[in-house]
Amino acid sequence: MFILFTLLLFVENTQLQKIILYKYQENFKTNCTSSFVHKKDQIIFSSQIKTSADNSPGDSILVENIQYDLKRKNSVYEPFCYVFFNGCLQSSDKICYCLSTEHPDVFDIIINVTAFSHFSEAKLRGQMKYLEKIVYSEEISFPTIYDPNKTEVVLNINSKPVDTDKCAVIVNATDQVVIFFNLKHVFDIPFTLRVYDVLKEEHYESDSIFLIHVTEIETRQVYTFKYTVCNLQEYSKNFTCYIDTGRENKLHKVHTQTPDYALATSGLIISTITLLILLMQFLMRSFQKRLQKIEKDMNRRKFFSSIHKIDDESPMEGERKVYEQIPLNGI
Numbered sequence: 001m002f003i004l005f006t007l008l009l010f011v012e013n014t015q016l017q018k019i020i021l022y023k024y025q026e027n028f029k030t031n032c033t034s035s036f037v038h039k040k041d042q043i044i045f046s047s048q049i050k051t052s053a054d055n056s057p058g059d060s061i062l063v064e065n066i067q068y069d070l071k072r073k074n075s076v077y078e079p080f081c082y083v084f085f086n087g088c089l090q091s092s093d094k095i096c097y098c099l100s101t102e103h104p105d106v107f108d109i110i111i112n113v114t115a116f117s118h119f120s121e122a123k124l125r126g127q128m129k130y131l132e133k134i135v136y137s138e139e140i141s142f143p144t145i146y147d148p149n150k151t152e153v154v155l156n157i158n159s160k161p162v163d164t165d166k167c168a169v170i171v172n173a174t175d176q177v178v179i180f181f182n183l184k185h186v187f188d189i190p191f192t193l194r195v196y197d198v199l200k201e202e203h204y205e206s207d208s209i210f211l212i213h214v215t216e217i218e219t220r221q222v223y224t225f226k227y228t229v230c231n232l233q234e235y236s237k238n239f240t241c242y243i244d245t246g247r248e249n250k251l252h253k254v255h256t257q258t259p260d261y262a263l264a265t266s267g268l269i270i271s272t273i274t275l276l277i278l279l280m281q282f283l284m285r286s287f288q289k290r291l292q293k294i295e296k297d298m299n300r301r302k303f304f305s306s307i308h309k310i311d312d313e314s315p316m317e318g319e320r321k322v323y324e325q326i327p328l329n330g331i
């Protein structure tokens with residue numbers, strides 16, 4: 001009977017002296033709507049302690065202090081912040097502070113920490129230290145903390161990953177080119193993806209988690225890729241990619257010019273050649289027409305001259321001159 005009573009008392013006491021740690025508040029400052037952002041947000045946990053068992057004066061042992069420990073990913077628990085308790089009379093730490101409640105042995109403790117990305121998914125645990133024992137809270141996890149500066153880009157061209165810092169890819173001219181553009185680990189964050197075809201001056205945009213662009217490349221294509229996270233220009237980045245066919249690449253080896261200049265030059269050469277060909281065709285055609293006309297006239301003249309004597313002032317004169325003007329070396 002006595003043993004049962006002691007056991008009951010013990011169970012009751014451990015239930016009464018306790019430290020509870022609540023989940024952080026979902027309060028976001030930035031437009032990254034449902035994610036904490038590195039250095040921009042504060043993460044606020046609240047904790048509650050019950051220091052002594054009420055109706056049992058013999059058990060009112062003083063709390064020495066309250067400590068919160070933090071365990072980063074792949075690490076062990078280390079002291080994070082303290083509240084030197086003393087009845088919650090003074091605030092001891094900027095990160096953790098104590099607030100009294102209506103109940104003399106119940107106190108609230110606020111843990112207010114800047115969201116550094118290295119706290120991402122860390123674990124937090126409270127300890128209430130008595131002279132002779134320690135009461136622990138349950139473990140609570142930090143949220144995932146997003147650092148916009150460390151946004152990772154995935155860019156695949158024809159299923160091959162591409163280095164976005166110096167993006168130059170060679171593909172087969174006849175192949176379809178499939179571009180896959182997306183961001184890594186940004187599940188809760190609003191973002192947009194854009195591809196700009198520099199030569200065609202066309203934009204492609206996606207609000208979904210990836211962007212796929214399928215195209216065929218005859219010589220060269222230049223794309224600018226851009227992403228914006230949390231609708232903030234501050235967090236947007238862009239990079240440019242050159243996609244060439246092997247053919248174009250050989251041309252580039254001959255000319256040691258910058259790619260854009262070489263492209264412009266080859267364009268100029270092609271259009272000049274085309275113009276020349278058109279001009280020559282035009283000249284040849286009009287030349288042939290004139291030849292045909294002269295041939296007809298010659299036949300006519302032969303026919304008439306057999307009948308009439310040709311006058312020097314005859315209308316034929318002009319045509320004869322034309323005939324004389326035609327350069328013979330072209331025939």
Ligand SMILES: *[C@@H]1O[C@H](CO)[C@@H](O)[C@H](O)[C@H]1NC(C)=O
Pocket residue numbers: 029030031231232
């Ligand atoms: C959030 O977005 C809205 C509209 O897009 C903008 O007016 C506001 O300034 C943004 N807030 C922050 C903190 O960037």
Ligand SMILES: *[C@@H]1O[C@H](CO)[C@@H](O)[C@H](O)[C@H]1NC(C)=O
Pocket residue numbers: 042044110112113
């Ligand atoms: C948390 O800390 C920040 C920065 O020191 C402060 O602006 C904010 O008011 C604090 N919030 C609470 C609930 O303590």
Ligand SMILES: *[C@@H]1O[C@H](CO)[C@@H](O)[C@H](O)[C@H]1NC(C)=O
Pocket residue numbers: 038039148149
């Ligand atoms: C990102 O990094 C740059 C320099 O590397 C820094 O100036 C900028 O403040 C950082 N932005 C954020 C949001 O941390």
Ligand SMILES: *[C@@H]1O[C@H](CO)[C@@H](O)[C@H](O)[C@H]1NC(C)=O
Pocket residue numbers: 170171172
């Ligand atoms: C182009 O196609 C040929 C044969 O179809 C193949 O051997 C070659 O690896 C391809 N080149 C590239 C860059 O895909």
Ligand SMILES: *[C@@H]1O[C@H](CO)[C@@H](O)[C@H](O)[C@H]1NC(C)=O
Pocket residue numbers: 226237238239
């Ligand atoms: C691309 O980024 C550079 C800085 O890295 C910036 O000056 C430029 O305006 C950006 N271009 C676009 C189209 O956003």
